[in-house]
Amino acid sequence: MSVSPLEALPLDELRQRSSTKWRSYPGDVIPMFVAETDFALAPAIARTLTEAVTRGDTGYTPPDPGLRGAFTAFAARRYGWEIEPTRIRSTGDVMMGVVELLRATIRPGDRVVIAPPVYPPFSMCIPEAGGVVEEVPLRDTGDAWALDLRGIEAALAGGARAVLLCNPHNPTGTVHSRETLAALADLAKRFGAVVISDEIHAPLVYPGGTFTPFLAASATAAEVGYAVTSASKAYNLAGLKCALMISASERTAAVVNGLWPEVEWRTGLFGALAGVAAFSPESDAWLDAQMAALDVNRRLLADLLAEHLPRARYRTPDAGYLAWIDVSAYGWGDDPARRILRDAKVALHHGPLFGPQGVGHVRLNFGCAPEVLTEAVRRIGALART
Structure with missing residues (x-):
């Protein structure tokens, strides 16, 4: 049985949150670094x-x-x-x-x-x-x-x-x-x-x-x-x-x-x-709907990278809403998240913090609206073309 994907909250509402994701960077930055998602709470929890x-x-x-x-x-x-x-x-x-x-x-x-x-x-x-x-x-x-x-x-x-x-x-x-x-x-x-x-x-x-x-x-x-x-x-x-x-x-x-x-x-x-x-059990349907939304996004991310960052290497994860992406081919240094933040206004997690194997990598949180994910990758792709 198919499950309708959960819809993420709009950005203007999300920017009213006081958590790390939304208070660490200025309003022109798309935050995709820390593991917080952009959905409303499950009704039973709220x-x-x-x-x-x-x-x-x-x-x-x-x-x-x-x-x-x-x-x-x-x-x-x-x-x-x-x-x-x-x-x-x-x-x-x-x-x-x-x-x-x-x-x-x-x-x-x-x-x-x-x-x-x-x-x-x-x-x-x-x-x-x-x-x-x-x-x-x-x-x-x-x-x-x-x-x-x-x-x-x-x-x-x-x-x-x-x-x-x-x-x-x-x-x-x-x-x-x-x-x-x-x-x-x-x-x-x-x-x-x-x-x-x-x-x-x-x-x-x-x-x-x-x-x-x-x-x-x-x-x-x-x-x-x-x-x-x-x-x-x-x-x-x-x-x-x-x-x-x-x-x-x-x-x-x-x-x-x-x-x-x-x-x-x-x-x-x-x-x-x-x-x-x-x-x-009351929250099971919410979890299933969130997983349907994340499933859409993990596949969308593959398509977006192929279009905007074709030299990036990404394997669709089997679990979670965190993407591990190798962008070393673009020459943005050992810690490309710094350049991406500065010039593309997208905040990603710093690859080297995950160990030496993270050099040239970023971690991206795709627990967001497809439109937000699309804009973030479009911004990074524009950086790759400069």
């Missing part, structure tokens, strides 16, 4: 938050605001993943959860594997937790990106004690297969390491793709892994501060339950209320 404000429900987050039940039902419905509700705890955001889990599972100075190009805070949160970053870049197979399992094996054999996984991967939109995740779990078990899987983009996998939660990839993955996720990327709730830390075995559950109580106290009440509404 209603829930409005009712909370009306009744002055702005206090501390209770021990069980309903998140465990809402997410376990969502995971079963959308992923076919059965989770024990008691093995879920909340915190303020995904990176908070990652830092606390790393602190609980590695020793100061231990090396932690990441797979660049990858979300820039990965390289920041590891030192915050006392670890040392070890890069094992994604492999370019020629038509896709994949984890370098041999490289990860060598890193673990050399003493790395954890793998910080992005599943699905940001910025490439790669959806890792069950087989790949199970093989990663086997490596972690063999070398006595853990895997912490950031699954914040999981609800954003396009039709035809299958998201496999790391903890569900195999019995071994359940033993060695932790998952951290949130409704924030799929439902545009980053400012409300709520994420979930999930375990799937008695041993890993003991680690999560052993975190300081303050870790859970950092959960925002509005984030918890919005998360429950987001994960409810």
